[in-house]
Amino acid sequence: MNLSKKQKIDLFNTMLTIRRFEERLFDEFYAGSITGFVHSYIGEEAIATGVIAHLKKEDRIVSHHRGHGHCIAKGADMKRMMAEIYGRKTGYCKGKGGSMHIADFSIGMLGADGIVGAGLPIATGASIAAQLEGKGNVAAVFFGDGACQEGEFHEALNLASLWKLPLLFVCENNGWGVNTSIGESFGAKEITRVPDAFHIAHKTVDGNDVERVYQAAEKAVARLRKGSGPFFLECKTYRWHKHFLSDALPDLRPKNELEAWKKKCPVKAYETKLLKQGILTPKKIAAMNAKIMDAVEEANQYALASPFPKPQDALQDIYSK
Amino acid sequence: MNLSKKQKIDLFNTMLTIRRFEERLFDEFYAGSITGFVHSYIGEEAIATGVIAHLKKEDRIVSHHRGHGHCIAKGADMKRMMAEIYGRKTGYCKGKGGSMHIADFSIGMLGADGIVGAGLPIATGASIAAQLEGKGNVAAVFFGDGACQEGEFHEALNLASLWKLPLLFVCENNGWGVNTSIGESFGAKEITRVPDAFHIAHKTVDGNDVERVYQAAEKAVARLRKGSGPFFLECKTYRWHKHFLSDALPDLRPKNELEAWKKKCPVKAYETKLLKQGILTPKKIAAMNAKIMDAVEEANQYALASPFPKPQDALQDIYSK
């Protein structure tokens, strides 16, 4: 399908929003206003953007430790995200979750999660629900190349294949798990060989090219809605920051690798393309950017102005009524 | 490689020994002399026999819940096996293990095990040891089709592929896990698609044809000894008895399926073949059988004559010195 002008601008806008959101947050993190484990999605924005563009509110997603991008793309409120990351009462999880555990069930964002691979079984459940409801809704699960090493990956592929679950596997293959390269940690030269073994349709795309991701996801989601079973979309990409912001371990990845990937910045690349196509102008971009910066700053201010939870609030939400 | 007369007779002898051992044991079980969970290997004897024929004492194996055949083929002492199954002090595990937990580390039999899939990671360790020792020794792990559904399977394949471990995966595919068929429980139409995804060499053979198993294992083990990495051998077979002898659940597998497989009895088929080839005569078979029956009966009597452990023996062996 050809993308409309509006669609293209929307994609760019989402990517830029994720980028600006994280940049703002990092300033605060390095200034000491935010603590805990914060994993950056910068460099990988095209994936969440291109995939989630096809999902409705009723479609459910499960994310991983690097989850800000998925939240934003699914339509989460940046104010409540930021407040959560700051540990404030007004955050999505009332300050109980932090960066690694943001969820918004009301928009089908079933949560970021800190255990590698653990979103996969949960997502099979979300897709069973979609299947049972029979309304053509789907589930999507985002996970890294590292998650493919855990047995949970295998079990989820098997179940999805067997039960023809409407589940979109989105592997964000950034080539590394912390400081271990995929070559050192995964025996199948291409990850997609594994879903292929389970007869799961798959495709590998440049995860830094938002239109490629968009187009591949479009076909995949259409298949899923028709009930044709799961789809596996591998998106090759790269993480720009350390594994998590305050990681004490040095980043051992080759410097030139990072430099090369930075040249393939998904946001910049799309900006250049849309400028060339005349869909955007420098002025328009500046306006978009300003608007995003305002929204991000608003979120930041909202978080800063929000109260911390009371100590005793820790005693709430252990159980649901 | 062509099998010598002696090799053929040995294969037949091992299979028959496993068969007679279990038959004897079942009589005792149904008579009430033996308690606990006893899983029968009858119908699958050709696999342990054909594979382990290529293993030396220094090669290590890991078995699963259906482990009697692997023990016998690896050269375990039937007296101590029987005594263990009876829970006697003279058993391999001093009565602590029972049928599901027989091991003889002195001959490289690292144990039967009751958790589906759990032998796989343990076997990767045994093969790392072989690799580190650098003497061309190998490890082999036996597991059912059911075990392929657990994440432990995936993780073991990945590690073996990645580290080129001298590990022989022997999948005893009997088509069922308890009352669930492989078709209902595994998404890859052929199991070997999964090791294939990890670039692990593989072969599927008729697991009821001991020479086929033998020949496939011969090539596989030779490869392993040369350091060419893991091998995956799938052996198609069938279990004749209920999942375990005292299983309260009815056997829900189609009756005709069982009948068909019984016609393909690995022991009977090989007997017929060796008779045809003039390698065995009815007289020789009778003699072999009598000798095996004697040995099995000796084992049985040994077990029966052995004392039970003292209650306080339960307090020993929690830790090694």
Added chain:
Amino acid sequence: MREITYDQAALEAIQEEFRRDPRTVHMATDLPPELRQEFGSDRIRVTPIAENNFVGASIGLAGSGFRTVANIRMATFGFVALDQMMNHAAKITYMFGGQAKFPILYRMTVGGGFQGAAEHSISPYSMYMNVPGLKILLPTTPYDVKGLLKTALRDNNPVVSFEHFLLGGTIGEVPEKEYFIPFGKADIKRKGTDVTVVALAKMVHEALAVAEELAGKGISLEVIDPRTLIPFDKQTVIRSVKKTGRLVVVDEACQTCGAAAEIIAFTTSDKSAFGKLKSAPVRVCGMDIPIPFSPPMEKFALPDKKKIIRAVMNVLGD
């Protein structure tokens, strides 16, 4: 009143609630034929042998508005699934700030005494008790299992029901009429005045047998079955101990860090109960060893009536 088996009572609870609520799903590696027949293969699913997957899938289903019953079978298989159980099921309500409900019933069998050996004979409920966020049941009779599972199937949280392997076939009275047993309400299965005996799982029955036997000798035991471990009805235990001044806790699970340790700890930490204790409390637990296969050793490893009697005599000062 009609008498049915424990397993039958559990099944009835599920049947009744599955009839009431179509957004319920059953998952297990084996097929419960009665359920499949009545509710069909969409709702009654046979899973691959991948416990961690279906324990996790239950969470995804719950977060999507479905209620799942996931039967893990033996508790030992549950160890394969502890990532999803402990890192997720137990924590997901809390760490997401209570924005969603996770109605899940996990079932598994515990216990020894059937020559299952070390792997298959285990009662790990205290491990689950140490990770907040789960509710934990320990039903000991057909009546209790039905009433507790019924309540579980209306609860909006992950509930884990530990059912002793050897209780499944036991028979007891179960009303035809619908009933629910609230969580956090211990059952005083026998009233008494001399010694408080808190017994767990199958040991409730051994304790009751001992109580009967000792009654003949003029010793009166109060036998308390907590029925739910989380929440735990501490007050009933404390009240009883304040009355009797003596406490014996009987549990088949390994002694160290078992539920029995917790029961003694919260009782002795309670000032009023502590003040009334006439003698040191005693545990009668499974030994701190893996369960051996061979019957004489297995019997030695597990609590029994004799050991309970010895403990009772001990707290009575004999």
Added chain:
Amino acid sequence: MREITYDQAALEAIQEEFRRDPRTVHMATDLPPELRQEFGSDRIRVTPIAENNFVGASIGLAGSGFRTVANIRMATFGFVALDQMMNHAAKITYMFGGQAKFPILYRMTVGGGFQGAAEHSISPYSMYMNVPGLKILLPTTPYDVKGLLKTALRDNNPVVSFEHFLLGGTIGEVPEKEYFIPFGKADIKRKGTDVTVVALAKMVHEALAVAEELAGKGISLEVIDPRTLIPFDKQTVIRSVKKTGRLVVVDEACQTCGAAAEIIAFTTSDKSAFGKLKSAPVRVCGMDIPIPFSPPMEKFALPDKKKIIRAVMNVLGD
């Protein structure tokens, strides 16, 4: 004496033992550069992210005559590996009748206080204590971690070392000369007469700070660090309680069924200690909630000096 960090001390223990015994292997998802440099890639292996696999592979290596150090990193990742840990590592020596040795050292970090939130902040040692067959360490100082790991690396059993996440960078005296700390020998980190304080993991340091503070007010605390949870040096605790008549147990882990419950249970079950207790023992533990992310709530959930002081005053009858 020279001072080094806790992490450095742990590393030294491994280096020394790896030099001594070439049949030693290190596995973890990350690369310890000093070890890799000295011992090469055959022995120092970076594993895939598959904890259950390398926990199990350690067992196979052990059964084949190798000793493995498997670093799981955070205890929360250990839940992925509990099948191999609980069903196998803990039981394999026993269920095979002691015919083989399984020398393995498992390491993982525990604890909260660094805004890791519910999943990454956990201290599940009592779960491991409930499954017999493992030896369990809880080293709290650079000196202890080196001496205990040295002993672990000569032990022929699976040993699990739980190391508090926030202790890794702490500094302390560690002799240059080789030494070993035996298992099952508690360390009385401060002698005292009024109250016995048994403290675990990082809480040892909080308890010592409280002891120092209260000493100024004429209250004398005896602070006991058990150092190993299995085996547990019960006698040192009991002896101390018989002297002081008062017991406070401080642990960051969740209270219910935690190690603190066991410590209170074995102490109050001891007739001689029970007889000497002047007041009900008190636990100061992590609350029975998942650890929340936000600092005010996280602080509230964990024990601290104030809470310890309150407990001490409580057992002293104030």
